[in-house]
Every structure is written in C-alpha cells, then in structure tokens.
Amino acid sequence: MGSPEKGKREELFVSGHRACPGCGMALAVRHILRATGRQVIVVTPTGCLETFTSPYGYSPWRVPWVHHLFENGPSVASGIAAALRMQKRDHIRVLVIAGDGATFDIGFGALSGMLERGEDVLYICVDNGAYMNTGGQRSAATPLYASTTTDPPGKLSSGKVQEKKDLPWIVAAHKVDYVATASVAFLADLRGKLKRAMEVRGPRYIQVDSPCPSGWGFASDLTLEVGRLGVNCGLIPLLEIRGGTLTRVRKITKRIPVEDYLRVQARFRHLFAPRRQQAELSRLQSLADEKIKTYGLLKG
Amino acid sequence: MGSPEKGKREELFVSGHRACPGCGMALAVRHILRATGRQVIVVTPTGCLETFTSPYGYSPWRVPWVHHLFENGPSVASGIAAALRMQKRDHIRVLVIAGDGATFDIGFGALSGMLERGEDVLYICVDNGAYMNTGGQRSAATPLYASTTTDPPGKLSSGKVQEKKDLPWIVAAHKVDYVATASVAFLADLRGKLKRAMEVRGPRYIQVDSPCPSGWGFASDLTLEVGRLGVNCGLIPLLEIRGGTLTRVRKITKRIPVEDYLRVQARFRHLFAPRRQQAELSRLQSLADEKIKTYGLLKG
Amino acid sequence: MKLSIGAVVRGGSSLGYHTGTWRDRRPFLNLEKCKACGICEEVCPDGAVRKTQEAYQVDYLFCKGCGLCAKECPAKAIELVPEGK
Amino acid sequence: MKLSIGAVVRGGSSLGYHTGTWRDRRPFLNLEKCKACGICEEVCPDGAVRKTQEAYQVDYLFCKGCGLCAKECPAKAIELVPEGK
C-alpha cells in the first residue's frame, strides 16, 4: 500500500450512503480514510454517521467498521486495540469516528477512560454541534446562543446558555500527545493532521468542524463556505496541541466579523430577527476576538 | 448561624460511623462540614464514605444526606440544586463528597456534564487513590507505581503504569471558576479552601488527599504524618486554580525526597523489596521535581 | 435472501443503493470550461464525481444534487438544473 | 421496630452505634501534661475527643484506638495502652 495520495486513489468510503445532500460529515469521513489508508478499523457510535452508513445490506465502509452503541465507542475501540496487540496485528490501527454528542456528552466518560489508560486509538470527533441524528438537540458542543430543539430561543431564552465545551483542551489536560482541531472546509489541513496523528502511538484526538446544512439551516451547497466563515471569524480555530502545548495554528487568511458567519445559518436567526440581539452578538464577537488573541490566529 | 469556627462548634458529622480506625477521609468530612455549616445538602456516591456512614438505622450525618448510586452523584446533586432553585431554597447549597473512583472513573461522565452545565454544586473528591471500599483496586487516581489489587506488582509489572489522572486541571479546563487541591494533613488550609469555594456560585471542585491506613498500608496513627510527607515531597501539591489559572500554592515547609513518603507505605513496598527499583524511584522523584518546579512549591 | 448472522454486512455494499433518485437538481459539468483541477471530486460528500481516463464526470446513480461541486468549482464549469418533473 | 419507607434514617442516629468495642488500644489523656491546644479534638476521625467545661476528654464509647490523637499531641500528653484482654 503506497501513500493513498499518490497513484490510483482507492476510495475507502464509497457512494450510496444516506447522508443529507451536502453533508459536511460525509465529506470529512471520505478524507479521513484517504489520509489513514486501509490498514485501519473504524468504530462509530450511534449518530448521523452511523445512521447514514449502516442500513442493513448497504455499507459504504471499505475498511472493517463497527457500530455498537452511542456511548461506548472508546471502549469498543480499546477492546479491539487490545485484541490486535495480542494477535500481533497492531500494525492495524484503530479509529473512532464519532459525533459531538457521543464525544462531548454521553460517551465522554468512556473517552476519558480511554485517554487515561493510554490506549492506542485515534479518536476523531466529527462535530456538527448538536444531536443531528435525532433532530438537532443541544449538545455540549453546541455553540453559545445557537438554537437547538431542546434549547430553543424564546421569551426567556436566547438559545444555548453555555459556551461550547472546550474539549480539545480538556483532552489535552489528560496529557494526550496529539490533539488537533480541523475543519471540513480545509481538507488538506485535515488530511495533514490525520497523517501526523497516525505517526504517534497512544491516544490522539482530532475534532473536525463539520457544517451540517440540515441542522444549521443553510443551503446544501454552502457547506464549505460556512466552514470557512467559521474559521475566518475566529470561532473555529484550527490548532495543533502536542504534549499539552499549542504547537501550530492555521492562520486566518481573511478575517471577518462573526456576524458574517452567524447570519447565514438558521440556528442563529433569532439573534437578528425579530430584533437584533446586540448583547449576544457582542459576546460572540468577543469570544472570537479572545480566541484570535489567545491563539495568535492572525498573520504577521 | 454564625461562623462555625467561633462559639459553640456544633458537630455535623458525629461519632458512631464505621470508618477504619485512623481513616483520613472521615477526618476530612468532619472538617468539610465544619467549614460549610449546616445549610448544605450532601450527596455521596457509593464508596467507603457511603459504606461507613449508611448502615440502616445509624447515620452520622446531621445535614440532609443522600446516597443513590456509584456513578451519578453529580446528576443527583444537579437535580437537587434544580429543585432548590424552583423552591426558592437556594440559599441551601449542594455538595457532593465522593471518592476518587466515583470522581475520576465511573462518575466522571456525569461530573463533566455537571461542570459543563454550570450547576451550582461544590464537588469534593476525598481521594484515597484507589477503590478502597471494594478492597483497594486501581483507580485513575492511583499514583504511578502504586500497588493495587487489580494492578499488582509482579514479574511483568511494577504496579500502576499510568500517572495519576490530573483531574484538577481537567476540571479547570472545563472553565470552572474554583478548583483546589487540599490535604487532610493541612486542616486549616482545607477549611479555608472550602470557605472560599462556598463564596462562589456555579460548579467548584476540591480534591482532598485522604491517606488511608488500610489501603495504603501504614499504622492507623500515621494518617496525618503520611499526608504531610506526601505534600512535602512534592507529589501532592496544594493548589488553588481560579478561572483556569493557578492563583495560590501552599509552599512546602520542609522538602523531603519522595522515598521518605513511599517507604512508609505498603503500597510502594515492591519498589524497595525484594530489590530496589531504581528506575521507578527516579521517575517518581522527577515527577515530584517537576511539580515543585511547575507550581513553584518551594519557598523563596 | 437469508439474513447474515448478527447483521454483518459486506463492506462497500452501499454501491447497491442508488441515491441519485433523491436529487432534485442535476449538476452538469461543462468539459469545455473544466480545468481538471479535481476540486469537484474532492468536495463531493457522496463521492459522486469520478475521474475517468478522459475527464471528471458526475455519477448520476449517486449524485444527490447538493450543489457543492458547482459552488466550489473555481472555473464555474458546473451548472445545476432542476430535475424534470 | 417498623422499617421506614425507603430506608430513610434520622440524621445523627449513629450515636446509637458504639464503635468503642473495636478498640484494642486505649488512649489515656494526661491532664497534667495537656496544654489544651485542641489538636487531639481536631484530628480525631471519630470525633471521640470532646471538649468539656473542664478539659479535653476521650469518649470511649466511640474511640477506636487509632492513636492519631496521641501521635499528633504536641505535648505528648496522650498515652496508648493495650485494652485488657
């Protein structure tokens, strides 16, 4: 098996899956497997990715793939990794590709355990910021003030109250060697991070911002554009954290105000209509400013 | 209700509990309740503290106390806090007092959820570094190379392989306002931290090193001495972390080599006999050195 | 057809499920404009743009008509037209 | 005695359970040496040292004989002696 980038590129995640048209997550997975190559086993907890790739009789996965439950991806992966070691097959690497709900919420206990034990598993969170598979409920990854079906805006509410759980740094605080954030809008960057992650043994974590036309409320051809806006406004910093320290950031090419990002998504519509919610918008802008400053996201 | 430190001090955690003689945890709890006073409700997950205070008909708790399960302390506490808010009783504060197993391992998913939601709960981990209630099995809080019944030393093993999970910093990475570490050996410091924690609303976390004569293997009158050795060798730094930054450390009064701490405990006996395990001892010493340096634990 | 034990499925079998019927817009790739940059192939979530010997082509068996290829094509070589009803 | 509903228990009822029987060593507090610093009361995990009007006293109903009070007493005012067998 040569580098999958060169020569005839073999598709390991094939057509016929049932993602919504324009699904960012589906695109992410295509590229994740391009970067890892075929010597991998993938575990996916319940969620959109599982649902759109698991209907009985129709699997787009050309690598061994397992879905077990919603909350146990890291543990199933640990069991596989343990078996591979005993079988002397540990040149085969184990990946978890999981939604943000599985990662930030219900499966986080298991993930934390996996990290703590130091399992040789690359955990990839394809983050669409809500429980999309079940209709877009709040997750801990939902951004501040986004509307979800369980945290809707209303007379007493402007959407989600809490800031997005800062999982990359929480994972890093587990003394994990390789942690990164990526975006579907920057596919080469994503593949590069995957390659570097695959060079490390032990637990690793990559969080991929995966815009979701159905859940975020934008047209299906805007997936990459929305992803780019997120990165360029500073709310979605693309980082590499090694041994607990920030080692690399992707600089913002063209800084934009957060409003440009928010305005194109129905989940933030209530911040603009029926009336503009200035306090909320300002807080989101300063959140972006803060990230830009802390991580040095601007060039020069 | 005046300050419980002054005037007639009312005991909120009374005699007749069934902790082992010399139990550090029992002592910690006495002082925790002294610092908080009686306007609190305590939730305790399954573990030593629960077992030695819950036999039917005999409760030492003079504040309302609940044990539900091993893994759901933070969630039960969240439910209580929610009810208190609705009942306009939220001058009464909710505490969780939990073992390290409940905190670092099986209940960590729930704890992380509680932190993320921003519940007004003070979570106190009385850390004895293993599952003592069930006979001293490994937890994620077990120190590196300590012997436990599920990670015993042997031909292929020097005890626990992983370093202690760095929970205070993991919690801090959840953007929690108040995080502290304390030790039963420094009771005034412990009470001070509790008082400061009680002044804050929202989730707070205090981790109390609680030497355990039965589980660590030392005589029942050495509990405080062992606690002091742990602090003075640097392995148990006493910190205060506010808003994610270190704001206060308790300086080491008299620095000692880690061996002085390890040697008095049966759980580290295999590092000295049948033969001295120099590599392991050196690694533990450098762990302490590192902490001393990172946190500036030495005076002057 | 007999069920498999434990509902195990052959990898890649989704090629038997044609999502092209979901489409209400059809992307037309204008080879005259196309610069063969490969971006459309990169960005298609459904892997429905294929590079053949000659050129990039949309596989209408699977294309769901999301429009991403058209949007991202730097040469504006792809046009979306409504599916005839 | 009837059981309570849901096994609810009155707070503080452990005072009915006397752990003094567990003890195999008995701490004797020598009032002559005692400086009334209160440390023994502080450090007793069982709350078995009490401050009375007059002085600090060990409550043998509950004292388990751990020896912490003796160890930590700065005046060495507490002596542990084996319980008579």
Add this chain to the structure above:
Amino acid sequence: MPWEEVLEGSEAVALAIKACRPQVISAFPISPQTHIVERLARMVAEGELQAEYVRVESEFSAASVVSGASLAGSRAYTASSSQGLLLMTEVLYASAGMRLPFVMTGVNRTVSAPISIQVDHQDTISLRDCGVIQLYVESSQEAYDAHLAAFKVAEDPCVLLPVMVCMDGWILTHSYERVCFLSQEEVDRFLPPFKPPNYLDVENPKSWGSYAEEDVLMEFRYSVQKAMTCAKRIIRETWQEMAQLTGRNYGGLVEGYRIQDAEIILVAMGSVAGTVKEAVDQARESGQKVGLARIRCYRPFPHEELWEMIKGAKVVAVMDANFSMGSEGAIAMDLKAKLYGRPSAPLVVPFVAGLGGREVNTHAVLEIVKSARQCYESSIHPLEAQWVGLNAELLTE
C-alpha cells in the same frame, strides 16, 4: 375550560406534563421521545411552564436528576425510549427502592442490536422487575389522561413509586389525532401539590440510601411489593375519579372490549389494541364471539381483573410485542403463570406480534384469532409462541 384539538401525541403528553406543574424536568433525547421533550423545552423557553429543565449528558443522568429533584421534594418528570431506558436500568431499580414518586414516559421502541427506531415493547418490558409502575396506553387521549393519573398514583402515600406511562413510539407519539384537554383548574383540583412524607430538609436532616443487611433487606423488598399491591387499588380509584371528571372511562387496570360472552379473547396492550378492536368488530360481524382484554397497567400485573374477564373464554390469544430470549413473551408468561392451576382456566395461545415494528393490521389479528380457534378446536397446546408475520425466507438454517 376543557378544549379539544387535533395534535401530535407527543404534544398531548407535553401539555399533560405542563398541566401537572412539575418543578424539574430532565431528559436526554432519543427518537421517538424527542417531540415530547422538545415541546417542553419550548414551553420553558417561552415562560409558559415554570420549571427547571436540566439538559443532561445521558439518560443515566436524566433519571438521576429527577431522582435528586424528587428527593428534594419536588415533582419531577423525565422521558426516554429504547436504549435510553436500558441505560436507566440501574437508576430505576434504586429509585423504586428509595420510593421516589417521579413520573416518566417510556416511549416504546425496540432495542439494539440490530439498532432500529421501530416500535415494540422490548424496552419497557425489560424494566418490568424494577419496582416502577407501568401503565400502557392505546391513544393520544389516553396518554394525556394517563400522565395526569400517573403523578397522582405515584405520589399516593401508600404507593410512593415511580410511574412510567408507556406509549408506542411513532404510532402514538407522532400521530395527529383528536384529544380533549382539561382546564388547568380541573387538573389542579385533580392533582394537588406534591407533599412528600420526607424530603431533604436542613431543619430536619435525614439520610437516604441506606446500606441494608440481610436482617432487613427482604422486608424492604417486600414493602415495595406491598406498595405495588396497594397501587392496584389506587390506580383503579384514580381512573374512576378521572372518568367522573372527563366522562372518559377506559375501565380499570384492564379494559374489556366485547368481552361478556366472548369465547376467544385477545390479550394485548398499547396502541395495537385499537386495531384489535376493529378486528373484533369484524369477527363479531361474521358471528365469531371474540373479545379483547387490554392490559392498561402491566406492573402491578392485574391478574385478578384479567381472570374475571377471561375465565369464561375457551381460548385466550396473547399478543406480545416483546420476547424474552430463550423463553417467551412477557405477557404470556405473566398471564399463564397467574392463571396456572386455576380450575377450568382457558387455553392460552401465545403470539409474538409487532416485534421490531412488524405491521399488525386487522388481517393479522384475524389470523391470530383463527389460529387460536384452531388450537382450541384441535386441542393443540402450543409450547412455543407463534411469531406473526415471520418471513421464513430470511431465516438461515
């Protein structure tokens, strides 16, 4: 003022919950429970419902939050389905043992693996031992009524157990149909504020969650069973009161439909009963004496009422939308076990119907009737359940 509307079953439930004025709601989303909890979230966001809504990270925590809220003396509600209910298992056992009277909706859905969102009763049936009362409803209307009743039953001093209203996913939660609602005043009169016998009170501190030894543990278990037994009476009375209030009378723990002279009686629970009633009418039209005993309360198991209804029948056909692997369906098991040894008890023929969303229409019901009749006529006593609509072509050898 009572009013009538066509709306989703989920919304009817949400409106029932709102009317009960819970102080704490906590849930984790799972299809097909989502519409209920989303609707409640909207009510809270709009200020229409004054409650704390705790958006937890798992069902384990959802059940734990309502436990905590209940301990603190507040009325509390949660809802789940399928995998979520399985994940709550440990919490529900403990909460029943601690006698916490919260209410939950168990939206029926099958359980993994294979995963599916299709309806059956496997999820709630798996919780039949734990001490949670289980009510099953046939329609959105009954779902509305049952949630009001549930709090009243749960909080009764002789009960003090969690109550779960079980309703079929999709078929009820996602159907639009006509539902009559009570006015808030009527509900308030029916369901006064919750007065717990004990709660977390700093003025009168108590301890919960004791450790019990072998000298008292069996008696604590027995007292839960006693509460279950008492609950039968309370549930009956509650539904009577409800009937007076609403004019809707479903019967007691079991609803009998054309049961009087029936020779063949179907036993079923949940929404399929509606279809069964249609089939019963068709069978009656063709001169067959068929009836339905619909179990409305499965835990406690109403064997006395069932016996009264079926004792005159020649054959009883049990429709289980669940299966205990290596044994048989749970209703058949409960029923036969409780009829066992009764003199002249009718033949009972077990069927597995509606597992994993497999369609049960009047045709299928009439087939069941036919098969049950054949068993009776040829004195066949089938040991294994018949799986209705099984596609043999799919099965491996």
Add this chain to the structure above:
Amino acid sequence: MPWEEVLEGSEAVALAIKACRPQVISAFPISPQTHIVERLARMVAEGELQAEYVRVESEFSAASVVSGASLAGSRAYTASSSQGLLLMTEVLYASAGMRLPFVMTGVNRTVSAPISIQVDHQDTISLRDCGVIQLYVESSQEAYDAHLAAFKVAEDPCVLLPVMVCMDGWILTHSYERVCFLSQEEVDRFLPPFKPPNYLDVENPKSWGSYAEEDVLMEFRYSVQKAMTCAKRIIRETWQEMAQLTGRNYGGLVEGYRIQDAEIILVAMGSVAGTVKEAVDQARESGQKVGLARIRCYRPFPHEELWEMIKGAKVVAVMDANFSMGSEGAIAMDLKAKLYGRPSAPLVVPFVAGLGGREVNTHAVLEIVKSARQCYESSIHPLEAQWVGLNAELLTE
C-alpha cells in the same frame, strides 16, 4: 495432569479462565466479584497468563471492551455483579444481537436500593430477556467446569451468543472448598482456539452493527431465539463431553436429585441447591418422597427437561431468590407459564427464598416442603408467593 486443591471459589474461576486462554480480559471491580478479577490481574502481572487486561472505568466499558475484543476475533472474558450487571444491560442486549460469544461471570448479589452486598439472584435475573445464555452453578467445582463449558457453548457456530456463568456471591466466591482441576492439555483439547465466522479483517472488510428496518428486524430477533433453542442441545452435549472428561456428571440443563418417585419436588438454582439436597435427604429419611430439580441453565429455559422431571409429582415448590415487583418470582413465572395447559400438570407453589441474603437452611427448606404439602393436601392454590423467613414485625401497615 489433573489436580485437586482446597481454594476459594473465585480462585477456581480464575484458574478456569486462565486455562481457557482468553486474549482479552476487562472488568470493573465490585464485591463479591473482586477476588476473581484480582486473581486474574495477578496472573497477568506475573506472566502466568498472556492476556491483555483492560482496567476500565465502568462496567459499561468492561462489557464494551470484551465486545470489541470479540469482534476482533479474540476470546474475551469479563465478570461483574449486582449494580455492575445492571449497568451492563444495554451492552449485553446489543452484544447478544451482534452474536458475540464472550463469556462472563455473573456473581450473584442483590441490587439497590437499599444497597447491600448480600446474595440473591435479582441481578442476573434482570438480564433474562437480553439473549445472554445463563448457567447457574451449585459449587466451586461446578463453577470451574461451567466456565470451561461456557466458552465452548458460546463459540459454537449454531450458538454465537454471550454466556454468563451465574454463581452466588460470597457463598461460592468466598468459600474455600475442594476443587479438581483439569490439566492444560485436557482443557486445550476440550476447547480448541476460537475460530470466529467473521472478524474485523482489513483484507475482507465487513460492517457490524447495522440498522434494521421492520422488514428484517423480527427475523433477526427470531434468529437469536433459534440460537437459544439450538444452545440447549449444545449445552447438553458439552456437559456430556465434560462428564466423560472429568467423571463429574451433573445432568443436563436440569439436575434431578432423588426425583424418580418424588411427590414433592423443589425447584431451585444456585448454591442453595446443596442445602436443599441435605434437606431432601432428611425428608426422605422421615419417609417423605421429596426431590429436587436444580435448574443449571436458566436461559434458554429448559422446560422440556423440567417437565420430564416433575410431571409425576403432586406438587412443585419453586424457590425464587428474585422477585419481579408487581408480579412474582421469575422461575415460578417461567415454569408455570411453560407447564400451563399441560394435562395433569402438578400443583406449583411459589416461594421467595433467599432474597437479600436471607438465610436458607435445611430447616427453611423443610418448612417449604411442609407448606407445599399442605397446599396440595388442602387443595390450596396460592396466587401469591410465600416469602420465606419474612419478619412481619418490621413491616409497616
């Protein structure tokens, strides 16, 4: 070379597991399972057992780790008890549906609340629907034998289900008694390496954990039930082979003790059976025709064998160390349901015995016999189970 030793039941289990050469072990500690997994940890630390030992953060993860290991084609083992087993519920349903043949020990202990570490069968009984095979053992010796058998049964191509060996906590896990062991060579011959029909293989990539629609889901469920049915034969054959190897013959799915001419037959499972046998001998000495049918395999439920044993009896007394709140004990339910409608089936009298560690000695057993006889003689058919040893003074009104 076989050898004999007096040791703890837990150690006997650990030695059985070691002899089975599992590649992956994962467990979370809980009393009284701890000694088993601690012993295994020591073996791994000493290099006596080459296995990965994954020290997980919960039982949910323990069951998930062995699922993953099994998917990867390795032999895998876990053990738990009580709360831990309840916490595994969701994983076990899924693993059975995915047909993963791992083996686990279910160390029997009661479940919260109130919390207690006392023995009863509530924990494993609560898992009786999920598709995991359940074997119950009477002694440490049988526990040793059953774990060897368990892997063989689980991995049989017609079974492919998880197998749980259920053994009473403390009474077996913490008793020292004589146990005969097989040599490693004998075990290797008895249990060849695991050859899974499918496993996670990059050369032949497959997908596990499908989503199933209503067109196939019922058939998948049915295939688990088919595997359960087939397992009856495999279990019988496996024990026969074991008997040939060891000379120890416990019978098939049910052990009959002095059953031939028995008029009163006790039905029980687990370690209490030893005490029952003593009581049976005492009763026989006093001229009473008493026997015991000991259920060794509860799932699949061996109703054919049970029927053969008890059909000649006048009365059957069932001893349940579990209780389904709002109904009755699980064994009584299964048994009566399966005997229902059999012509001239004996009277069945249900007892709840040994709940929450309540002592069952020969005296208690003889009381059960007496009470069962009275029921028979006065033609009383008790609808509710009798709770043996209940202390009425503790009960509230």
Add this chain to the structure above:
Amino acid sequence: MREIRIHGRGGQGSLVLAQLMAIAALEDNKYGQAFPFLGGGGERRGKAIMAFCRLSEKPIRLRSRVSQPHYVIVQDPTILNEQDVLQGLRPEGLLLINTRKEPHELGLPSWVRVQTFSRVQDSLFASGKPLTNTFLLGAFSAITGELTLQAVLRAVRKRFPGRLGEENTRMVEESFSEFGGKKP
C-alpha cells in the same frame, strides 16, 4: 372512513399535508388521524417516504398503515419510478399526482382514476414553505369533497400562525377554486 396515502420525499412535507387534513377533519366535526410511515434511519431530504391519513365520522381506532387507500396523493412524480403508488388503491379510488403531465402520459393502468395538476411548484424543497402542500390540499378539498374549504382554511391557519398562514390560505383558496370547488 376514508383512507389517504401520501407519497413524497424527505423534506417535502408529506406528513404536514396529512396533518392538515386531520386538523381540518375536526373543523368539519369529524375525526382525523395522520401519521408517518417509518422508513426509519435515514429519512434524509430527497428520500422517498410515505404518510397516511384517515378521516371518519366516528373515532378512529385503527393503527395499522393505510393499505387500501381511497386516495393516493403523489407529491413528487419522480416517485412513480421508485414506489408502487397504486398498491392497494381501491378501484373506485383516486390518484392525485403533482405533475404537469396529462394522466395518459403517465403509463398507468386504465382502471385508475387519475388527476394531475396543470400548475406545479418548481422545487418542492422551497425553503420550508408548505405552499405545494396547501396547493394540493385545496385541490383535494375541491375534487373529493371530503373536507370543506372552510375547515381546510382553519386548519392551515391553526398549523401556520402568522404570515405563513396567510400565504397558505391564499394558496388553498386559489387551488380550491381552480379545481372547481364551490365556496359554501
């Protein structure tokens, strides 16, 4: 009792159409029941799906799918190639298809009564507005007479309060009169 089956694609609001009918039934003092067919896992936009509706003078107890519909409504003509929309359609039943084509162009068996629409919405996925469905609803009301215009209008206003409701009631009225419905 009248039974209706609606064929559409994920995102086209087949269920909403069924719901509107059920709501309208109450306005006509009838009973209505509307529910989805669970094609489960992956009801993504564009995937062919179904919804059902029952209308009756008496309370509706039946919970099974509609298998012998009196009316079949096809929201998206491309579905004709994927699903057997005629399955179970009663001989006296009516097939309503949202297509500009003439009935005879559709290659259907001759026994089937078909109604097509001269005016069809361009994209059925148009930004969440149910206009196509209200168009169909008006036509259904006019052609079948199962629901009165008044009831339908009320239902639309209930389900879509505000401006959205106004637009849609206008659409109902238009299509109602286009298909020969007479206002009461």
Add this chain to the structure above:
Amino acid sequence: MREIRIHGRGGQGSLVLAQLMAIAALEDNKYGQAFPFLGGGGERRGKAIMAFCRLSEKPIRLRSRVSQPHYVIVQDPTILNEQDVLQGLRPEGLLLINTRKEPHELGLPSWVRVQTFSRVQDSLFASGKPLTNTFLLGAFSAITGELTLQAVLRAVRKRFPGRLGEENTRMVEESFSEFGGKKP
C-alpha cells in the same frame, strides 16, 4: 460432619483460620469448607465478625451458616461482651477462647466445656502475620484431634509459602505440643 464457628474482629484473620482448617482437611483426605459470615458493609478492622468451617468425610453440600457448632473458637475475648458466642453450641461441644483467664473467670454457664490458653498474643492486629491463628490452629488440632498435625502443617505451608510459612509452622508445632498433642 464437624462444624466450627470462629468469632473474631475485622483484621484478626478469622476467615484465614477457617480456611487453614479446610485446607488441612484435604491433607487428611477429608472435605473441608470455610466461609465468612457477611456482616457486610463496614467489615472494618476491629468490628466483631464471624467465620465458619465444616469438616467431613463426605463431600459437603450444605451452604447455610453453621448454627449448631461442635466447636466455637473465640479469637478475641472482648467479643464475649458483644456476641452470643454460645449460640447453638452443642452440649457436647467445646468453646476455645483466646484468653489468659481461667475458664471459671469467664462467667459462662456451667454446661459449657471451655478451653482457654495460658499464652495469648499481645495484639491480634500484629502486622498481618497470622501467628495467633496458627497458634490456635495447633491447639485445635491437639485438643480436638479433628485434624492431624501433619495436615495442619501442610496447610500452613500451602497457604503461606516462604518464610512466613516457616514461622507459622513452628508456631503450630509449639502450640500443638503445648496442648498435649502427640506427633504421629
């Protein structure tokens, strides 16, 4: 079958003593069974607890607690104030108490056969070494004759390999001869 009940305190190794007896039984070609009484939750050091042992020529099936012991062994005399150590003791049974006191000083009913020990370990909690128990074991072997010295010595060596075993076998031998046991 002989039944033995041992009373001690958490940390005094009552169960170990029972286990040693059961192991020794095998060495005598008998059957032995040893098990704890579950005082459950809070078996902390110092708390009064119990352990049981059965010795028999035939396999032991009984699993209930020992309620009518042939022998009762009390490791710690302070327990006499807490537990009814005589409960169920057979009339012909023997009570062995680890105390320096004379039997008549104990205030026991006159029917009870009692054996006390002139030499008692100072602290029963001495650093995990089971010396007191092996002392009692040797005495038990000598006084009752239920287990041979040889069997007991083998059991001790099996349960405690290495130096610990040596110390303990010496202790067994000492007490065995002190209490009049004759080596075979």
